[in-house]
Amino acid sequence: MICGYLGPQGSYSYLALTEGFPEMTPEACDTFSEIIEKVDTGAIAAGLLPVENSTEGAVTAVMDSLLTLQHGAIQAEVIYTVCHHLFMAEKDEAAMNTAYSHPQAIEQCRHFFRTHYPGVKLVPCESTSTACLLAKEAGNGTAAIASRWAGLHHGLKPVRGNIQDNRFNQTRFVLLGTGTPQPTGNDKTAIAFSFHRDTAGNLYEILKIFAEANVNLTRIESRPAKMELGQYVFFIDFEGHQQEPAIGAILEKLRLLTRTFIIFGSFPRAQRVLGED
Numbered sequence: 001m002i003c004g005y006l007g008p009q010g011s012y013s014y015l016a017l018t019e020g021f022p023e024m025t026p027e028a029c030d031t032f033s034e035i036i037e038k039v040d041t042g043a044i045a046a047g048l049l050p051v052e053n054s055t056e057g058a059v060t061a062v063m064d065s066l067l068t069l070q071h072g073a074i075q076a077e078v079i080y081t082v083c084h085h086l087f088m089a090e091k092d093e094a095a096m097n098t099a100y101s102h103p104q105a106i107e108q109c110r111h112f113f114r115t116h117y118p119g120v121k122l123v124p125c126e127s128t129s130t131a132c133l134l135a136k137e138a139g140n141g142t143a144a145i146a147s148r149w150a151g152l153h154h155g156l157k158p159v160r161g162n163i164q165d166n167r168f169n170q171t172r173f174v175l176l177g178t179g180t181p182q183p184t185g186n187d188k189t190a191i192a193f194s195f196h197r198d199t200a201g202n203l204y205e206i207l208k209i210f211a212e213a214n215v216n217l218t219r220i221e222s223r224p225a226k227m228e229l230g231q232y233v234f235f236i237d238f239e240g241h242q243q244e245p246a247i248g249a250i251l252e253k254l255r256l257l258t259r260t261f262i263i264f265g266s267f268p269r270a271q272r273v274l275g276e277d
């Protein structure tokens, strides 16, 4: 089964995919929206996407792209411990003037650079593994923030290890595919919705439905609806599976109260944390 991920090889998406789903054949993609589109059209069977990080919060590009999802559904989730390292083509710290990485990784290491390399310019690029290719190509003075695996795989020299600002740095990924996995008794459901009008108590009414059914929410986020200032799309993850009658009843009530209403899927909760070395 082919599974798309944010490439090239060595990105955290790649590491989470190969450790979490070793039976899949990884296919490198350039963007998160490309992965979603390919799953939706059936060009690939599955895709792995980072959705949130314990330090930096939501991966907003993924959330926005998920709103376009048509046929795909979340099948599973994995949690990966992200441990960043600093690499250069030649180990020459004094010459370092630029460091490339994915925007999420840059934010996860910002304090480290302010403290240790305040003069180094942090430049965002498509992924942490693209950063390795850029550092290799540019050579002198250019560094990459990436996993140890990626840096060594792309032939770079390690400069500093464990540079993330927070020792506890985990990213949660979801596996997109098609169909709905069977309930396991320990599942989560992910949805998004918007409201018809901006009126008092909208969100309260939704939260009350969950509270009265005694259903625990595991995540709540909002993103701009990108239509008008003050209009939002809400993303909620909660415990339970859409095929359980109590959860099905909640979803029906929500559908009546909302404008856009998307069920991203019901899937088993992550059982263990990957990437611990």
Ligand SMILES: O=C(O)C(=O)C[C@]1(C(=O)O)C=C[C@@H](O)C=C1
Pocket: 006, 010, 011, 012, 013, 014, 050, 053, 059, 082, 102, 104, 105, 126, 127, 128, 129, 171
């Ligand atoms: O650039 C990568 O290595 C990715 O897989 C992307 C990504 C992200 O978007 O959050 C994945 C995990 C880390 O939090 C940093 C970057």
